[in-house]
Amino acid sequence: MTIETSADVEALTGADGYVTGVRLADGRLIACDAVLVGVGAVANDELARAAGLACDGGIVVDLATRTNDPAIYALGDCTRRPLPLYERMLRLESVPNALEQAKQAAAAICGMPPPAPEVPWFWSDQYDLRLQIAGIPFEATEIVLRGSLEEGKFALFHLTADGTVQAVEAVNAPQEFMGGRRIIGKRKRLSAAQIRDMSLTMQQLAV
């Protein structure tokens, strides 16, 4: 398997109504039997709008997953929810987000205290690479590498100008992911030198 980055698709070629290849802007033609197109998604909020619920590219909800009609809850990819950590509203397409919102909804409906806020996170296995991502790199101005690209075990830390860690993208680096999540949740600042220093454990960095 090859991953082509910075490649522009110019055209799909076909014969007899079936796709046969993908032509790239650099002239290369990659033969294929099938094409999977992933171009993002638009929230399907027509039903909510028809019901008079506030929508803004997704159904607007609060931290209890309530819409502006207190009798109606909405959760999952189709909602625009508050992210207090980043002081904004966001639509998050991820399983952990749906699970967090499910806990928020259940707590609200049952009159229980709300669950502890979570740092948004994502994960995916791509063959022998485990990708684990904590946080979202809003306003990040610097990317710091910890670990080794050559060994395929590293993490990228996204920092704002004042050194606040906004996101950590970890590849085969579970400690960096778990520690990163904690650091992000604490709004902790780190210097690039600290992050690069492998003699400091993630436990030490996350304190």
Add this chain to the structure above:
Amino acid sequence: MPTIIYIEYNGTAHPVDVPVGRSVMQGAIDNNVPGIDADCGGECACATCHVYVDTDWLPKVGLPAAGSQEASMLSFAAVAQPDSRLSCQIEVTDAYDGMVVRMPEGQH
């Protein structure tokens, strides 16, 4: 079918029959045992299926290899202890009949 005994943080015990080949995490989820979140569905990516294995059972079940994905995740799990395991990584066998696992105070 082996019985696994899940003990909640508040002391409530849940004896559950878990088919051989299922994980200890799945046994809890399949039977609505509270206290195990399993946010990643058993892929060793979230550390929210954390349990403490009873001392008597620890030698049988064993600990994750140092440096393994599980050990790395556990080192950051909420309130990890030397007897901590990620329950999605324990596959139930007949030898585990009667095993006791305890849930931590929280999974986050």
